[in-house]
Amino acid sequence: MQYSTALSDAILALACLACLLQPGLRQVLGAAGAGPRRFCIQLGFALPAAAAAVGAVRFGLTADARELHGWLSRASSFLGLPLLGLAALSLSRGWDWQGPAWGRLLLGLCAGFELFRQLGWSDEYRLLLQLGSLLLILYAGLSQWPWRRPALLALGVTSLFIVAGLLVGTEGFAGPFRRVDLFHALLTPAYPLLAWLLGGLAAGKSPAKPL
Numbered sequence: 001m002q003y004s005t006a007l008s009d010a011i012l013a014l015a016c017l018a019c020l021l022q023p024g025l026r027q028v029l030g031a032a033g034a035g036p037r038r039f040c041i042q043l044g045f046a047l048p049a050a051a052a053a054v055g056a057v058r059f060g061l062t063a064d065a066r067e068l069h070g071w072l073s074r075a076s077s078f079l080g081l082p083l084l085g086l087a088a089l090s091l092s093r094g095w096d097w098q099g100p101a102w103g104r105l106l107l108g109l110c111a112g113f114e115l116f117r118q119l120g121w122s123d124e125y126r127l128l129l130q131l132g133s134l135l136l137i138l139y140a141g142l143s144q145w146p147w148r149r150p151a152l153l154a155l156g157v158t159s160l161f162i163v164a165g166l167l168v169g170t171e172g173f174a175g176p177f178r179r180v181d182l183f184h185a186l187l188t189p190a191y192p193l194l195a196w197l198l199g200g201l202a203a204g205k206s207p208a209k210p211l
Contacts (some may be wrong), residue, residue: 006060008184009052015188016049022192024199036102037090040083041198047072047080048191052184077126078113079106081161084194085133091201092140092150130165134158141197153197160190 019025020042029038051072058065086105090097097105109129116125134157141154164186169179 001061002059002178002180004181005178005184006056006058008181008188009055009059012184012188012191013049013052013056016045016052016191019045019191019195022195022199024203025195027199027202036099037087037097040102040106041087044080044084044087045191045195047076048187051076078129079109082109082129082133084198085136088140088154088194088198088201089136091198092143130161134161137194137197140201144201150197150200153193153200157190157194157197160186160193164190 020029025041029041051069054065054069054072058069083105089095112125112129113122116122138154138158141150141152141157144150164183168174168182168186170183172179174182
């Protein structure tokens with residue numbers, strides 16, 4: 001058992017769940033006509049929360065949860081973060097995407113995953129997809145300039161994700177610490193910062209443009 005990893009996973013799960021209670025984001029989720037976007041944002045935070053919760057069970061209680069943990073972790077990478085990146089883009093531009101548009105985006109992400117899995121390029125696709133999602137988040141924050149808070153939040157989110165994914169990773173040790181624990185420690189503030197960014201984008205967005 002890896003009790004340090006179970007603990008870091010449990011803290012990350014709580015952080016992701018707390019994102020949905022962030023006041024600004026709750027306003028986004030409760031807005032009239034926000035059903036499809038609300039579902040996608042909730043899914044974007046629920047997937048990493050579920051992956052981390054199952055990870056806490058896997059590393060703290062039983063290895064039988066390994067397969068489910070792996071599946072949820074992949075879903076978080078291939079679907080959760082991209083959905084949050086798209087939500088940030090739509091809020092920053094004031095685009096009120098309707099249900100069919102969000103449905104096509106969901107289907108496109110699922111189809112892309114299956115296509116690249118069949119081609120054996122899952123790792124390359126995941127890297128490009130996550131970098132693209134972070135670019136959307138960064139653009140969403142910087143597009144609000146000279147309003148500095150969204151820009152700083154976006155820079156914080158993207159920096160934490162990049163350091164966690166590209167510099168830290170999840171295998172081996174960095175000094176006395178497991179890299180997977182450092183990975184979780186970096187993502188634990190990243191998701192709440194992203195929730196804060198989404199709430200702020202909704203509060204300051206321009207009039208909605210249906211798509």
